[in-house]
Amino acid sequence: MRARRRRPPYASLVTAQNLPDDRPRHWILTLSCPDGPGIVHAVAGVLAEHGGNITESQQFGDPYSGRFFMRVQVEAAASREELTTALGGVAERFDMTWDLDVAGRPIPTLLLVSKAAHCLVDLLYRERSQHLPIDVVGVVGNHRDLEDIAEFYRKPFHHVPVTRDTKAESEAAIRELITGTGAELVVLARYMQILSDEMCRDHAGRIINIHHSFLPSFKGAGPYRQAHDRGVKIIGATSHYVTGDLDEGPIIEQDVERVDHAATIDELVRIGEDTERRTLARAVRWHAEHRVLLDGHRTVVFR
Structure with missing residues (x-):
């Protein structure tokens, strides 16, 4: 084992x-x-x-x-x-x-990203300077926007574009990268693509996502706009394992920030991004330190 x-x-x-x-x-x-x-x-x-x-x-x-x-x-x-x-x-x-x-073995980790940089930058910084116990073996982007950040941290960047017609081929390429790099953990650091059911099953308990909302509220796209429309007084972020059910995987960590009626959507996004990076970093650390055990649709987290 x-x-x-x-x-x-x-x-x-x-x-x-x-x-x-x-x-x-x-x-x-x-x-x-x-x-x-x-x-x-x-x-x-x-x-x-x-x-x-x-x-x-x-x-x-x-x-x-x-x-x-x-x-x-x-x-x-x-x-x-x-x-x-x-x-x-x-x-x-x-x-x-x-x-x-x-104890002390950094987990080989592949980071998947789109265009938002805050979670990627935070994880790479924590790996280098704050002893986050992972070894980032590569960064995969469906856009090239964050390639320069990967290069700054001397991480291999793999551009794997995704379109509606090439989704299967793109996912196959990611699978090859997981195998080729020996990655034991995949982190969706604001990777704005939905993985297939087969991918989720094959890597169950080894893919962590950050959702920019306090699940189970405001699933899917545009959660900050949804939250603004509902006049929420707190916003949050949820880090969870990925399953075939969108944003329904076992929750590892959540965090919130208080807001008020005067906050604009842009302000909610700015506050939320800070919450997202903290929440994701804690989830990744606890997973890498073997502090997260699956209990059906729930998790047991030994902090």
Whole structure:
């Protein structure tokens, strides 16, 4: 099984490959399974048997879905193979879906954009200067408007235009880029195109979108105009996983700003863009740190 990552507060980015064999490694284990007694005891016991020292642990039992969720950071000198083999028995016993990764591994990420620059600039800046735990392996734009920003940050820019007649071919090209770059996460940083149901299914839980509205209100195009027409007193942004249902995917993070009757549509857009970039950055960070677990149409977020 694969895994993702969390940036530990004590060290620079590391990988399992560049650590000496005798140096303890920090791992992130995430899991979900039907709730029941003995899960935490069993997991902690296996980790202890392999010299593991748990440095962070969070768990949640959902009384509505009947599922149990857990995120553990553990320091252990055991190899991935040893831990995987040991945890496999526990996973089978409790019917777990689980994931293991080295703490500190930046997630290879592909950013998809159109013409709005604020989310792209913010993510690239945070990756470079604020330790956002991703490795942007490329920027894909259906327009060339943001190519210079990608070049400034020394990121490959791929122009993949989209028209009504070439939508399938364009999406196929994006799929090839995902495979070719090894991207494990795709971020729609104000990418103003709808992905196919097949694309959403094939990359379920690995595509994050920012919607410039406080979902479930004001879906689709022009949400700020919709909000202005309704005379809202708060505006917001929602970051969610992408599914085949437009703007209906599991919500990761939301944020709001207060406005009043005097705000114009342009002012709402300006305020909203700041909210969008913050909301998206938090969602991307939490995903990359393995803090987001899917619970049906909902998410469990261990902050």
